Amino acid sequence: MEPVKVGLLGLGTVGGGTLNVLVRNAAEIARRAGRDIVVSHAAARDYDPAALEGLDRVQVSDDAFSVVEQPEVDIVVELIGGYSPARELVLKAIENGKHVVTANKALIALHGNEIFAAAQEKGVTVAFEAAVAGGIPIIKALREGLAANHIEWIAGIINGTGNFILTEMRDKGRDFADVLAEAQALGYAEADPTFDVEGIDAAHKLTILASLA
Helix, strand or coil: CCCEEEEEECCCHHHHHHHHHHHHCHHHHHHHHCCCEEEEEEECCCCCHHHCCCHHHCEEECCHHHHHCCCCCCEEEECCCCCCCHHHHHHHHHHCCCEEEECCHHHHHHHHHHHHHHHHHHCCCEECHHHCCCCCCCHHHHHHHCCCCCCCCCCCCCCHHHHHHHHHHHHHCCCHHHHHHHHHHHCCCCCCCHHHHCCHHHHHHHHHHHHHC
8 A cells, every 4th residue: 555645844943753653653653653654745935954854765855835846745844833824824735625734723723614615625634633732632532522512711821931931920029031031942832922921822722723623
């Protein structure tokens, strides 16, 4: 049986980690899926080859649209983030009949209706479990396990960066700027932490959860 071929958009922290997991756990993933799943193409402009496993078997381009146009790619994994060009890339992948996986909460919160309608028309799947609390997980639980329930409210910690900052400030009396700098050094917060510290990230996640609930 032919392997499922993945086109990976982004080779940063999340994209690179995804590639490494797919390579490192290839045998177990194939056993569970019933087919090999391989990353055949990737798009990235800035990445560290030394940190990536199996990169010699991946065709890497700096043009993300060339990946979604590849006929042999079955699934496009969008890990670029942001609104654009992520929206255009995802819609083009769907137009080309490819399934899509994304961790992009901003994209789903703002353009989810358009993307899901396009996917339904083309008969492909858009999976976005990692967009909100992927470590729990919650998306599958809401869509399937709790489908018959009437959900009136949702409560939880859905922004790890904000949780870290507020906990340090409350428990240790530290200044906001000091804790933010540590969060960035630890990789919890981005170089531009606007979405985290202004509540935009949490708003995106709540939008997705509310739409499912």
